[in-house]
Amino acid sequence: MRSSIWGTKIQHAWSIPPKIRNCSLGQSPSMASAASLFVYGLIPQVFAYAINFPIQKFLQAQSIVAPSAYISAGTLVVHLMLSWIMVYKLGLGLLGASLTLSLSWWIIVVGQFVYILMSHRCKATWTGFNSMAFGGLWEFVKLSSGSAVMLCLETWYFQILVLIAGLLENPELALDALSVCMGVNGLLFMVSVGFNAAASVRVGNELGAGNPKAAAFSVLTVTTVSFLIALVEAMIVLSVRHVISYAFTGGETVAHAVSDLCPLLAITIILNGIQPVLSGVAVGCGWQAYVAYVNVGCYYIVGIPLGLLLGFHFNFGVKGIWSGMIGGTGMQTFILLWSTFRTDWNKEVEKTNKRLDKWEASKETLLKE
Structure with a gap:
């Protein structure tokens, strides 16, 4: 009961007035409120995406696929358990689900980066951070x-x-x-x-x-x-x-x-x-x-x-x-x-x-x- 009340308080703290939620896209206040709550928890995931995809391409270009698959599979198991705890045991609802999703993506990012640092297969292609990585940056940006x-x-x-x-x-x-x-x-x-x-x-x-x-x-x-x-x-x-x-x-x-x-x-x-x-x-x-x-x-x-x-x-x-x-x-x-x-x-x-x-x-x- 306490966890449910705590989760409800957090959801109210993150809520915004219905007028603000409903004015832009014409959605009903209830759906807009639920969507806004879920989106707040996804903000950390955006930064995880920005790191994860370059890491994946770096590994795929070297035909290194299996480690990412194993890391993702392990994270999936953790994600399922954490989602159940956050949503049902702690009563955090949509916010708990989205925060768990963000955390799972960060686990994948950390796991892949640790693999790059520790694996002998990446020693020749990853030698650490270097300022030369910014060379030719504009062509890459385009x-x-x-x-x-x-x-x-x-x-x-x-x-x-x-x-x-x-x-x-x-x-x-x-x-x-x-x-x-x-x-x-x-x-x-x-x-x-x-x-x-x-x-x-x-x-x-x-x-x-x-x-x-x-x-x-x-x-x-x-x-x-x-x-x-x-x-x-x-x-x-x-x-x-x-x-x-x-x-x-x-x-x-x-x-x-x-x-x-x-x-x-x-x-x-x-x-x-x-x-x-x-x-x-x-x-x-x-x-x-x-x-x-x-x-x-x-x-x-x-x-x-x-x-x-x-x-x-x-x-x-x-x-x-x-x-x-x-x-x-x-x-x-x-x-x-x-x-x-x-x-x-x-x-x-x-x-x-x-x-x-x-x-x-x-x-x-x-x-x-």
Whole structure:
């Protein structure tokens, strides 16, 4: 009882007035209050992300994958136990859940960095912090900025779906069903994220090594494998569409709503089996700026307006919003497929060599200084 009261006091202390919560995006005060509480706990996670992803790329570029997997698996076990303690035993609710999530990401960051410091496999590539790391920083910023914009536009796209669904006439049911579907989609999406990382590293390495045929074969292989896995995942989701929501909630009304949305979820899973992989290929080839423009056009000029039209004007509700946004994703996937499989990989090798020569010249200048 004391822990529950303590948790309630903390939640009230972190709350903000309903007028402030409700004025910007049109959400109901109750949902805005819950969202704001959860977001507060996610603030430390942002900084963990900023460190984790460069570390992951550093390890993946050296084909060091297993340690990150083991660290993440161990952290998952700790995360489950801490989440149960924070939410149910200490009564911290949403704030406890988000704080636990942030802590888990920091555990992963610390674990990976300790591995880099202690492992003999990284002794030749990690020699400690050095001011020379800031050399050629502007060129790297330009390249990474395009990648950041590309990934942000992709990530925000389906988050906007949840935001828009909160403006429907019955937002509680729509958000409940959508949260279950997005939870399933997010879980299965991690498979595609793995192929995304593999594609970016593999294609980049092959282009840097001057192997255009190997790069092209890698693209074909990873796209095909990811698509087939996504197809199987979609079939499984459709086969359990009537009961899948009970893994998250016991509500029968929500179960019917989730079952109704599962066909759209299956289409999204299939598209996510292709699109992230092609985004990884784009990163490996240095096409980030091009893909960012494609994302703006397909997602925000076509997908979201189409979803709003179907959802609100034609009264299809959350199904209409999601269907319109699937249209934007489908268009983007088709454009990336067309761009990727008409690529002249010999020219890509030449472009990569020019970039490598430029970085090599910058490194020699720094060493002389």
